[in-house]
Amino acid sequence: MFGRYDMDEQIRNLPDSYFELVDQDQLADGALPTTPIGFFKDAFLRFKKNKVSMFSFWMIVFIIILSVIAPFFNRYSYVQQHTQLRDMPPRIPVLEKLGIADGTRVLTNRRKANIENPDLFPPASVLEVFNHRVVNGVEVVDAVIDMYSYRNAKDVYFWFGSDYLGRDLFTRLFWGTRMSLLIAFFAVITNIIIGTVYGAISGYYGGTTDMLMMRITEILAGIPYLVVVMLFILLFGTGMFSIIFALTVTGWIGTARLVRAQFYRFKGREYVLAARTLGVPDRTLIFRHILPNSVGPIITRAMIAIPGAIFSESFLAFIGLGLQAPRPSIGILLSDGQKVLLQYPYQTLFPAVLISVLMISFNLFANGLRDSLDPTKRGEE
Amino acid sequence: MPSSEYLLEVQGLRQYFASGRGKNRLVVKAVDDISFGVKPAETFGLVGESGCGKTTTGRTIIRLCDPTAGRVFFDGREVSGRMTNDLRKYLTDNIAMIFQDPIESLNPRMTIEEIVGEGLKVRGLKDKAEIRRRVVEMLVKVGLNEEHATRYPHEFSGGQRQRIGIARAVIVKPKMIIADEPVSALDVSIQAQVINLLNDLKEELGLTILFIAHDLSVVKYFSNRIGVMYYGRLVEVAKGDDLYKNPLHPYTRALLSAIPQPNPLTERTRQRVDYVPDRDHDYSTEQPTMVEVEPEHFVLCSPSELLEYRRRIAQNV
């Protein structure tokens, strides 16, 4: 239609009335249509969508509540001994009618004469006799014995059985859970605090400071852990304090390294530089600008460290460096139970199940937490 | 000695970054002996391709990095010496910076009010209501409104974020602003908006601006004087008009030839020239120095090039 030069002519000769001055003074944006939403609220909303993590979260809450109130469910305390009722099997009121946890034990390879002797076994306590055989000319049987009527304690219920001193294992288990959790929480909190401050300083200042601080952690991490722990226990005796301390000696190093890496990542960001050019002091830069951006990995690490601390505490208890008797912890119960594992497996079973559930729950919970605290996933469905 | 003509004066500034040790030691001369001055209430454009050391220059002036050598004066006081609390306060009170990346430059965990109000807080303002009032006033100035104060950065567009960055810099009433490619990451349609805002604020508050950009098309419109950088060195400094009329250094010519022209007739005939240092200069016998070829027009050239440049100016005038 137009030749090339026609068009140029036209463009050049456009009348001024075609143009309108866009007034930049009117620069004014309207309100945003969305509602403001904070980081943690957003993380919480996303966490709620993760079913497995939600389940583990409620599992943890349930166990914590149990550890607080369960020791008051029955009339036994964790120290109360019943010398007549040692190593009793579990007996639970309603379940006993169904044949589960009914306070019975199977005795094997007993002389038939003994089982039938009313002075040794009251007739009411022998529920079933089976497997008749003759060994070396002696009549031998197996028998299901109701331990509670055998010990003449028909009105006693040890829900999870009793230990070698006749202490109620139900009460001791949840007392032990409480102690283990407390130790783990305190150990992890101290680890996180020390590690965060140490890592923050090391990562923020960098250079020679960083190099020196990291060398120190390497030396500490190189010292055999058990030696340190034993030294501590020699120095301060066994007890909650020295166990927490023992778990802290090297426990914070991982956190320090993590936080240091986070600081290296964030300290050169433009918003940190911007704050520096405004004269924001170092302390504010560290705690207000950089740390909040690393809070996700730190929380996640803390949650992963809790089952680790529970396990470490159990391990220490297991090798005899646990709490002072008669205080229980899951580790001490396991350690006691393991000595009679073949005769009384239930003494190991309950604490083992509990510690497994606890550790799995904390790990799954931490996984979900990590995903929901990850800022790169923000705003995704 | 600093000249009283300049608000900011840079003399022989060098910034070298070293990496590796021993045999692997590698020194990057990000800024290599540059000198220029910025006059009060003017906009000085610093132009050069990516990686030529513009950001490093800005950051060294404001002491985000310590200079390897050279001196910087602000308002007669040397700001390149040993860092003291007093010097830091002097610098942070007088010079503010606007950053390049609209996403990276705002803390994702702080609200706009916290971000913009931080400078006030650092300066000892405690009264929450007063901070709020001044933040909102500033937000309105940059075209945002009160409702935006409680929002987080990720809810805003690139242009809005840059305006928030401007608000953060201006609220502390600095004398000078270093704007490091404030519009390079924005759509062309938004660029004008942000530049105009910066210009308005400059007029209103009497700011001096060091405006960094990677091409001439952006600085062209509102820089009083322009410095052209190439690989850590300043190759030409001139008033905006002089630079367009008489671009002397071959690199400046290359940059100018890269600007698209709004007139379709001339745009069609626009020829791009490229800059090849080894071809364009012969520095085997003579070393280049910064010379004032005409008043306020400096070029990095060797004596023989100087003769050639003088001749060219004489022809053109």
Ligand SMILES: Nc1ncnc2c1ncn2[C@@H]1O[C@H](COP(=O)(O)OP(=O)(O)O)[C@@H](O)[C@H]1O
């Ligand atoms: N902190 C640093 N360490 C090492 N090299 C750097 C650092 N900062 C910048 N550089 C280098 O200095 C040069 C100039 O970078 P920069 O000033 O960012 O350029 P521009 O802003 O002009 O694109 C580049 O080669 C870059 O790699």
Ligand SMILES: [Mg+2]
């Ligand atoms: Mg840059």
